[in-house]
Amino acid sequence: MSLPIVTAVTDAAVEAELVAALGRGDYGVTVVRRCVDVVELLTAAGAGTARAAVVSADLRRLDRDALTKLAAARVAVVGLVAADDQWHQQLLQHLGVRFVLPVDSSPDAIAGMLLTAVSSAAAGPAGVADPLSGHRVPAVPQSDPGPAGAGRIVAVWGPTGAPGRTTVAVGLADEAARLGVATLLVDADPYGGVIAQVLGMIDESPGIAAAVRLDNQGRLGMAELAGLARSLSPTLRVLTGLVRADRWPELRGESVGGVLECARKLAPLTVVDCGFCLEADEEISFDTVAPRRNGATLAALEAADVVVAVGAGDPVGVQRLVRGLSELADAVPGVEPMVLVNKVRSTVIPGNPEREIAAAMQRFAGVARIRTLPYDRAGLDRALPRGQTLAEAAPKSPLRRALAEVAESLLPVAVRAR
Structure with missing residues (x-):
């Protein structure tokens, strides 16, 4: 049975010659449609008329x-690029196109690559589940960013109820930077980030949205990411987040993952402030490729080397943390988070609050070790209106000292050894 394919080649003469050649010989493929642009290509793919596509790199x-x-x-994809066009070859690889051929390849070579691409997609990673059919949707191959970066990614997550995710993320990034480690602080909260406001940054342009757009286009590199991240000190950069929650569709999970992979090359340590919600209900919609509001959070957690789970140190906060850790384990199988209990104070938990919370987490969540952060309302109240970190506004704050200890433990081993 011949494999149905579509073409989307920018050079009309090259496309006409390829279609004619494939039609004359028995190559095991049949061109069912010639597309003039991406919109027509996606329409043909959505109609189920083809199993593979030949596309130009400059489409x-x-x-x-x-x-x-x-x-x-x-629909599997084979890219065509000029033999001497290194830029477009790298672009296709960055976007995840694994099968690339010179534009002047023989029809036999192109047909063979199309058959290989389809076979690879069928036997490759399982991808995501299509809830309507029960089949697995092949995932786009992960981009090849070149040499792997050595940087460590720390994702700061916590359940609903304002346990202090942003306070912890900002504090950890600032303390790591003060230890002399070049650090990137990323606001990836799809429900509206506030890191820019917390740090008194007047320019609220969402740096992460711009970085995601560049990665989606295959144009994000270290220089571009560094240009989008604001420098607060010689060792601390900040990639600001969305200032309006209704802009969440801009944070596509796939490209958020690409931004973080680029961040590994830019800085030895990247601290990501994540959203609270781990639900993936958006996948149940009729459009299986619709934006997922929590896709950015899930992408950050999956990319992280260390997940810091933050809960509030009161009866309600501890209960939410227990439930949240169970949801986290379901969302990111195999994760072993560092558990921080924030806002710990004896006024809401009598006796020894650290011991009581530790016993509760051991009993109800099976967490053998937690770290506690004291509640320093006075220090935070001094820092927030000034747009300063705790180290700047309240250097002797007990919360600041606790965050400094955690930050030092999170540094890459190679950095700590120096």
Whole structure:
């Protein structure tokens, strides 16, 4: 049975010659449609008329989002690029196109690559589940960012109820930077980040949204990421988040993961302030490639080397943390978070609050070891209106000292050894 394919080649003469050659010979493929742009390509893929596509590297609006939609439609992709065009070759690789050929390849080579691409997609990573059919949707292959970065990613997460995720994320990043470690602080909260306001940054342009757009287009590198991240000190950069919650569709999970991989190369330590919600209910919609509001949070947690789970040190906060850790284990299998209980004070938990909380976490969540952070309302109240960190506004704060100890334990081993 011949494999149905579509073409989207920018050079009309090259496309006409390829289609004619494939039609004359028995190569095991049949061209069912010639597309003029990405919109027509996605329409053909969505209609289920093809199993593979031949696309030009310079096809306008061919980005990670379009490739994700093609993968969801079970359409394998083979890219064509000029033999001497290194830039477009790297672009396709960055976007996740694993199968690339010179544009002047023989019809036999192109047909063979199409068959290989389809076979690889069928036997490759399982991808995500299509809830309507029960089949697995092939995932877009992860981009090849070149040499792997050595930087460590720390994701700061916590359940609903304002346990202090942002306070902890900012504190850890600031203390790591004060230890002389180049640190990138990323606000990836899809429900509206506040790191810019907490640090008194007047320019509230969402740096992470711009970084995600560049990664989606395959144009994000260390120089671009460094340009989008604001420098607060020689060792601390901040990639600001969304200031309006209704802009969450801009934070596509796939590209958030790409931004964090680039961050590994830019800084030895990246601290990510995540959203609270881990639900993936958006996947149940009729559109299996619709944006997922919590995709950015899930992508950050999956990319992280260390997940810091933050809960509030009161009866309600501890209960939420216990339940949240169970949800975290379901969302990110195999994760072993560092558990921080924040806002610990004896006024809401009589006796020895640290011991009582530790016993509760051991009994109800099976967590053998936790770290506690004291509640320093006075120090935080001095820092917030000034747009300063605790180290700047209240250097002797007990909360600041506790955060400094945690930050030192999170540094990459190679950095701590120096």
